[in-house]
Amino acid sequence: MEFQLTEEQTLIRDSAISMVERDIQPILDAHPVDQSLPKAAMRQLYDITTRQGLAAPRIPTSEGGGGMKMLDYGLIYEQLPAWFAVSVMAHEVTASRIYAEANPEQRERFMPDLFSGRKIAGTATSEPGAGSDPRGLTTRMDVDGDTAIVNGRKIWISNGSVADIIAVTCIDGVDDKGRNTLKRIVVEPAVSNVEIREIETVGLQQGHLSEAVFEDCEVPADNVLSSGGDAAKMLTVTWNGNRPLVGLAAAGLTQRAFDLAVEYSGVREQFGKPIAGHQLVQRNLADIETAIMSSRLLCYYALDMMDQGQRENGAAAMAKRYATKACENAISLAMQVHGGMGITREAGLERLWRDVRMLSVPDGTDDILTLIQGREITGLAAFR
Numbered sequence: 320m321e322f323q324l325t326e327e328q329t330l331i332r333d334s335a336i337s338m339v340e341r342d343i344q345p346i347l348d349a350h351p352v353d354q355s356l357p358k359a360a361m362r363q364l365y366d367i368t369t370r371q372g373l374a375a376p377r378i379p380t381s382e383g384g385g386g387m388k389m390l391d392y393g394l395i396y397e398q399l400p401a402w403f404a405v406s407v408m409a410h411e412v413t414a415s416r417i418y419a420e421a422n423p424e425q426r427e428r429f430m431p432d433l434f435s436g437r438k439i440a441g442t443a444t445s446e447p448g449a450g451s452d453p454r455g456l457t458t459r460m461d462v463d464g465d466t467a468i469v470n471g472r473k474i475w476i477s478n479g480s481v482a483d484i485i486a487v488t489c490i491d492g493v494d495d496k497g498r499n500t501l502k503r504i505v506v507e508p509a510v511s512n513v514e515i516r517e518i519e520t521v522g523l524q525q526g527h528l529s530e531a532v533f534e535d536c537e538v539p540a541d542n543v544l545s546s547g548g549d550a551a552k553m554l555t556v557t558w559n560g561n562r563p564l565v566g567l568a569a570a571g572l573t574q575r576a577f578d579l580a581v582e583y584s585g586v587r588e589q590f591g592k593p594i595a596g597h598q599l600v601q602r603n604l605a606d607i608e609t610a611i612m613s614s615r616l617l618c619y620y621a622l623d624m625m626d627q628g629q630r631e632n633g634a635a636a637m638a639k640r641y642a643t644k645a646c647e648n649a650i651s652l653a654m655q656v657h658g659g660m661g662i663t664r665e666a667g668l669e670r671l672w673r674d675v676r677m678l679s680v681p682d683g684t685d686d687i688l689t690l691i692q693g694r695e696i697t698g699l700a701a702f703r
C-alpha cells in the first residue's frame with residue numbers, strides 16, 4: 320500500500336494547477352461569474368484542455384484519445400474549476416460512449432472532431448419524467464429510410480446549449496420481456512431542428528445546463544449508434560467512472576474554501592487574538608481538512624481500483640456520495656469561520672457552496688448511490 324503520489328503523479332497534478340492558473344482562470348475572470356460562458360470562450364478552454372489529453376482521457380492513445388489512467392485523470396480533474404470539470408466530463412464521456420457504440424464509418428466521421436475538441440459534446444438522457452430511473456424514458460426515435468425521427472424532451476444536458484454534438488438516448492423498441500430498448504443517436508443541432516434553452520441553477524453558473532425539445536427532429540439514420548450493444552449498460556459503465564471524479568471536483572472546491580478559512584482565521588482578531596487561536600475555530604479547520612483528505616482518499620481508491628480492472632460499483636458510489644456531502648458540510652464550516660463575511664459574495668465562499676450543492680445530483684443522487692452500495696453489500700436491489 321502506497322499513500323504518496325509518485326513523482327510522475329505529482330508532476331501531473333502540479334501541471335494541472337499551473338494550467339488552471341495560467342491559462343484557464345484568466346478566461347473565466349474575463350466573464351461574469353454568474354452567467355454561462357459564450358461559445359467562443361468555451362472553444363478557447365477546450366483548446367487548452369485538449370492539449371492535455373482531456374478531450375478523451377479514457378480512450379487509448381493508439382485510437383486517438385488521451386490514454387490516461389483514471390487516477391491520473393482524477394488528479395487533473397480535481398484542479399479544474401468545478402463547472403468546467405462538469406463540462407469536460409460531459410464532453411469526454413460522450414466521446415467515450417460514441418466511440419464504444421459507433422461502427423467504423425461513424426468513428427471516422429465523429430471521433431476526429433471530438434478527440435481534437437474542435438466540436439463540443441454532451442449526452443441527453445434525463446427527461447422531465449425520467450431521471451434516476453432511465454427505464455422511464457419516453458423520447459422515441461423511429462427510423463424511416465435514410466432518416467431517423469426523434470420526438471421527446473430532454474433536460475439537464477451538460478454543455479447542451481454550446482454542444483455541436485448531442486448523443487441522445489432514445490427508446491427504439493421493446494424487448495421480449497416488454498421492456499423498452501434504448502439506443503443513442505448523434506444529433507447535430509446545427510443541422511437538425513432541435514430547440515435548446517438554458518436552465519438557471521443555483522451553482523456552476525458559468526457552465527451550461529440545458530433543456531432540449533425534439534419535435535419530429537430529422538436526423539440522418541446513419542447517426543444511429545448501434546454497434547456497441549446495450550446503451551443502458553454503457554451508461555452504467557461510464558457513470559461508475561464519473562462518480563469519483565465528481566467527488567474530486569467537490570474536494571477541489573473544498574480545498575479552496577479551506578485555504579480561504581485558514582488565511583482569514585489567521586488575520587481576523589476577536590477577544591484579543593487571531594480567531595485561529597480559538598479552540599472551536601481550530602476544530603472547524605480540522606473538520607474541513609478531514610473532509611478534503613477523506614474525500615480524496617475514497618475517490619483516489621475508487622479510481623485506482625478501476626485502473627486495476629476491478630469491479631468498482633460500491634466504491635465509486637461510496638466515494639461520490641461521501642465526498643459531495645462531506646464537502647458541502649465543510650464549505651459551510653468555512654463560511655462559519657468567516658462569520659458575517661462568509662455569507663457575502665465578496666468572500667467567494669457562497670459560490671463554492673452553491674457549486675458543491677449541484678454535485679450531489681448528477682451521475683447518481685445520494686439516495687441512488689446509497690442503494691447501489693447497499694446492493695453491493697447485501698446482494699439485494701432496493702430500488703423498486
Ligand SMILES: Cc1cc2nc3c(=O)[nH]c(=O)nc-3n(C[C@H](O)[C@H](O)[C@H](O)COP(=O)(O)OP(=O)(O)OC[C@H]3O[C@@H](n4cnc5c(N)ncnc54)[C@H](O)[C@@H]3O)c2cc1C
Binds near residue numbers: 450451474528
Ligand atoms: C449539474 C448536473 C449535470 C447534469 N448533467 C446531465 C447530463 O449531461 N445529461 C443528462 O442526461 N442528465 C444530466 N443531469 C441530470 C441528472 O442525471 C439527474 O438530475 C439525476 O439522474 C436525478 O434525476 P431527477 O433530477 O429526475 O431526480 P429524480 O430521479 O426524480 O429523484 C428525485 C428524488 O427522489 C430520490 N429517488 C429517486 N428514486 C429513488 C429510489 N428508488 N429510492 C430512494 N430515493 C429515490 C432521488 O434521490 C431524489 O432525491 C445533470 C444534473 C445536474 C444537477
